[in-house]
């Protein structure tokens with residue numbers, strides 16, 4: 001049976017953790033091979049998980065989020 005993209009997204013962190021039953025894992029692997037969208041999400045999620053595991057995401061310079069917010073505000077379309 002074909003697994004849906006939505007189902008894959010729900011289980012993707014368990015897939016990366018290796019915390020799935022083998023049958024589901026098998027179906028997801030097959031899905032990643034045939035679905036470019038989900039395999040891109042898998043790569044992106046793996047990168048995020050890697051950063052968090054290294055503790056780098058918690059080590060942002062002071063004021064970083066404020067500057068980021070300002071930059072985003074500047075880029076918003078003006079009304």
Ligand SMILES: [Zn+2]
Nearest residue numbers: 005035037038
């Ligand atoms: Zn998919």
